[in-house]
Amino acid sequence: MGGPKDEAPPELVTLDPKNETTNISPSEISLTFNEFVKLENPNKQIIITPKINVDEVEFLATRNRVNIKLNQELEENTTYVFNFQKSIQDITESNPIENLKLVFSTGDEIDSLKVSGKIAYIFPPKEKEIKDVLVGLYEDADTTDLFTAPPYYIAQTDTAGNFEITNIKAGRYRVYAWYDDNNSLKAEYKTEPYGFLEEPLDVYEDVDNIHINLFKGDLSELKINRTGTTGTNFDIILSKPPLEYEIIHEDINEKMYYRLSDKNLRLYHTSLREDSTEVNLRIRDSVGFSIDTTLYAKFMESDRKKEELEISTNSGKSFLKTIRSEWKLNKPLKSLNYDSLLIKYDTAGIIQIKPENVYLTDSLKRTKFIIEIEIPDSLKFETYKVYVGDSTIQDIEEVYNKDKIEANYKKLKEDRLADGLSGKINTEENPIILQLLNKNGEILQEKYITEGNSFIFDRIEASEYRLRAIIDRNKNRRWDTGNYYEKRQPEPVYFFYDSENKSQEIMLRGGWTLTDLLIDTRRDTGIYGKPKEDQPIDDEIKLEWPEITEKDLAALNP
Numbered sequence: 164m165g166g167p168k169d170e171a172p173p174e175l176v177t178l179d180p181k182n183e184t185t186n187i188s189p190s191e192i193s194l195t196f197n198e199f200v201k202l203e204n205p206n207k208q209i210i211i212t213p214k215i216n217v218d219e220v221e222f223l224a225t226r227n228r229v230n231i232k233l234n235q236e237l238e239e240n241t242t243y244v245f246n247f248q249k250s251i252q253d254i255t256e257s258n259p260i261e262n263l264k265l266v267f268s269t270g271d272e273i274d275s276l277k278v279s280g281k282i283a284y285i286f287p288p289k290e291k292e293i294k295d296v297l298v299g300l301y302e303d304a305d306t307t308d309l310f311t312a313p314p315y316y317i318a319q320t321d322t323a324g325n326f327e328i329t330n331i332k333a334g335r336y337r338v339y340a341w342y343d344d345n346n347s348l349k350a351e352y353k354t355e356p357y358g359f360l361e362e363p364l365d366v367y368e369d370v371d372n373i374h375i376n377l378f379k380g381d382l383s384e385l386k387i388n389r390t391g392t393t394g395t396n397f398d399i400i401l402s403k404p405p406l407e408y409e410i411i412h413e414d415i416n417e418k419m420y421y422r423l424s425d426k427n428l429r430l431y432h433t434s435l436r437e438d439s440t441e442v443n444l445r446i447r448d449s450v451g452f453s454i455d456t457t458l459y460a461k462f463m464e465s466d467r468k469k470e471e472l473e474i475s476t477n478s479g480k481s482f483l484k485t486i487r488s489e490w491k492l493n494k495p496l497k498s499l500n501y502d503s504l505l506i507k508y509d510t511a512g513i514i515q516i517k518p519e520n521v522y523l524t525d526s527l528k529r530t531k532f533i534i535e536i537e538i539p540d541s542l543k544f545e546t547y548k549v550y551v552g553d554s555t556i557q558d559i560e561e562v563y564n565k566d567k568i569e570a571n572y573k574k575l576k577e578d579r580l581a582d583g584l585s586g587k588i589n590t591e592e593n594p595i596i597l598q599l600l601n602k603n604g605e606i607l608q609e610k611y612i613t614e615g616n617s618f619i620f621d622r623i624e625a626s627e628y629r630l631r632a633i634i635d636r637n638k639n640r641r642w643d644t645g646n647y648y649e650k651r652q653p654e655p656v657y658f659f660y661d662s663e664n665k666s667q668e669i670m671l672r673g674g675w676t677l678t679d680l681l682i683d684t685r686r687d688t689g690i691y692g693k694p695k696e697d698q699p700i701d702d703e704i705k706l707e708w709p710e711i712t713e714k715d716l717a718a719l720n721p
Contacts, residue, residue: 196228209222217348221234243266337364352647388401496532584623587680588681590684
């Protein structure tokens with residue numbers, strides 16, 4: 164009472180067995196400290212390599228001692244490492260003792276090889292500090308992997324993603340990393356991000372600069388769980404959401420329509436009742452598994468109440484000259500009543516929206532449409548509303564929107580515009596998907612670069628941005644995840660990084676022009692400890708900025 168706060172961690176007094184002892188196979192380990200201590204989550208915090216049966220190990224803290232009973236036989240001629248991390252703390256202020264390790268060998272020598280490197284998320288999460296990420300080495304001859312059993316050697320990364328596995332026996336190993344959310348010492352491919360090196364790693368000398376990107380890739384089987392009628396419609400319930408899907412039927416987009424909601428693919432038929440029809444279904448998931456099958460869809464008469472029409476918009480967006488208003492529906496669109504579809508400004512001013520201002524993003528799926536309309540320079544108002552009156556939007560079940568809907572859009576002022584930003588990506592690979600992101604990670608603009616490595620964004624709002632480059636190796640205009648079973652890595656993703664400010668953020672002010680920005684594809688990359696330093700930066704700037712656009716479909720008619 165009244166004294167200074169205790170901020171000193173416990174000090175180790177004795178260790179039995181002593182560190183780096185050889186030719187021992189202890190059944191119990193004992194540590195003595197200079198003050199009373201406690202154990203904090205020892206099953207997770209204390210990392211033991213090579214792997215032993217942790218379920219049989221007993222951890223006990225009594226007064227100033229920590230005892231560990233192994234309750235199992237150790238392997239012969241093997242170096243064991245007990246990394247206590249922050250598990251041992253003083254009992255008063257929970258100050259942890261750090262960098263405490265015990266190393267001993269059941270044979271004549273202490274293995275001294277190490278593997279080190281860095282782990283990163285291919286899409287960085289909002290939480291900048293990396294937590295609960297493990298790196299494991301599996302003996303190449305072992306039939307287990309990161310999904311089936313704990314590794315032979317294991318280490319936890321620090322908050323920056325750096326890792327080091329020490330005291331490794333010379334040999335050939337498979338290398339994996341994963342986010343261990345449930346503390347199982349193995350990865351859950353449905354829920355936990357993971358990564359891997361494609362080829363086994365020969366460890367006959369120290370290996371450093373290993374880099375592994377963590378990504379999500381659900382490797383569970385893609386299948387149809389069940390099918391059946393729901394009201395007058397037909398539902399196909401999948402085992403997981405598909406990335407791509409195609410319904411093949413002679414009535415598609417004339418009498419048969421469909422929509423996807425998570426794992427539920429629903430078919431609608433406007434005339435067929437009390438009968439079934441043959442439908443061909445082709446689906447593909449994010450890791451590349453696919454199904455091509457034929458099934459029979461049955462459409463029944465039903466008094467069941469029809470599903471309500473639900474609508475969402477991108478209200479709140481800014482624009483320069485042209486309003487781009489996005490409208491998403493939970494069911495396929497049938498028609499629009501253009502008499503009650505308009506732009507409102509001031510108290511009485513309106514602009515009528517016409518069929519040529521509206522188009523579907525996909526003429527088959529029909530669950531999203533875009534309204535694009537240019538605002539004349541003569542109008543100096545700041546806010547414009549896309550107004551949809553009640554009973555304006557009709558879905559395929561002839562259900563209308565019950566209430567009016569207004570989506571607001573703000574016209575940018577000239578003094579809020581930056582002249583632009585430009586630069587290049589130091590890669591010779593094409594094509595490249597280049598994305599301009601806001602501070603929330605939303606895509607504001609996207610360019611598809613098929614030649615060269617240069618880019619430019621001009622006349623954009625003054626704000627904070629990030630730049631992301633995706634190497635589109637399969638040329639399908641989107642990012643594709645990896646597949647562990649096929650030893651296929653996800654498509655590379657690179658962010659602009661300001662090394663001076665140590666940030667990905669780009670601050671752009673009104674009237675500013677930022678040039679010579681570099682998205683460095685060599686940063687934090689490597690395999691077998693060899694960074695990709697052989698990729699030249701082409702000094703010749705080749706400019707080609709084709710825009711990704713969905714407006715290649717016919718305008719939607721009422």
